[in-house]
Amino acid sequence: SAPVAVATASPLTGNAPLEVSFTGSGSTDDVGVVSHSWDFGDGGSSTLADPVHTYSSPGSYTATLTVQDGEGETDVDTVSITVTQEGTPGECTALSAPWSNSDVGSVLAGGSACSDGQTYEVSGSGADIWGSSDGFHYVYQQLEGDLEITARVVSLSNTDNWAKAGVMVRNNLSGNSAMALMSVSPDPSYGSGPGYTLQHRSVDGGTMTSSGHNLGPVHVGMPYYVRLVREGDTFSGYASANGTDWSLLGSRQIPMGNSVYVGLAVTSHKNGVLADAVLDNVTVTGGSSSGGNSAPVAVATASPLTGNAPLEVSFTGSGSTDDVGVVSHSWDFGDGGSSTLADPVHTYSSPGSYTA
Structure with a gap:
């Protein structure tokens, strides 16, 4: 049997x-x-x-x-x-460096943003991020060079099927700036549920059209992870259900200056009405501050370094330093496990040599 x-x-x-x-x-x-x-x-x-x-x-x-x-x-x-989540989430308070926030383009209801250090609550109005000019609320930082931004869109008000929340890189803070946006919308195909898209404006002052400036939608659930990667003038959009297994939606050539604005964008697609979005697992890697910020110095320690399986190891990354502050930690334990805690604990179940 x-x-x-x-x-x-x-x-x-x-x-x-x-x-x-x-x-x-x-x-x-x-x-x-x-x-x-x-x-x-x-x-x-x-x-x-x-x-x-x-x-x-x-x-x-x-x-x-x-x-x-x-x-x-x-x-x-x-x-x-x-x-x-470890501990009790703190009060959602005003954003701190390196983040700033403001409305971009024409909006009839002022947006807002706050964070407890782990979760970002962003409210934005605006007619859309589309056409010849955008209207939305933006949480951003200014960086230079190649970079990557990731976020999980936890929820978004269904103020319109095409309301949007996601990650963005744009050339400047004018409404008609060149930009790339990887976002999730409540029901972009009008009946198929939430979906993600990669949209872009090729040049400052250009007009976005469905035939040339939109990839998707791909229908998924929510929460969902989205990611934008900049390598020179190549911008690539990715999506993931779990933050580990990523699907490339597409890549586009978008000439931008070395210094760009990278962050979280929310539009209600109904100007004068605010859409409320919640995003977490926000990470920005690569790039350097336009103000001359120095790269952080990662310091990783662990104890014990050897032992019999199953081996519980305490890792410490909180000794890492940066002149404007370390905003995220990402551990890969070398056995398929990972963590975004500064000082995680991980158990190795099988014998072997691992590099964390």
């Missing part, structure tokens, strides 16, 4: 980083279970019967146990893990 997989875990919920003890040794088979294979749902895995795994990032995960007996028969069981 086929084996019977039995997967349990404790705890089932908690703040990140969350260490979970999994148990698969309760699985049974008439001729004996010969192997266990765990997929923790965040890129981590183990072949132990009863492994320990640490989830570094908030989210909902499904851990899958596959057991096999001596005759090659298999069975699968799953257990759900919910990881919440």
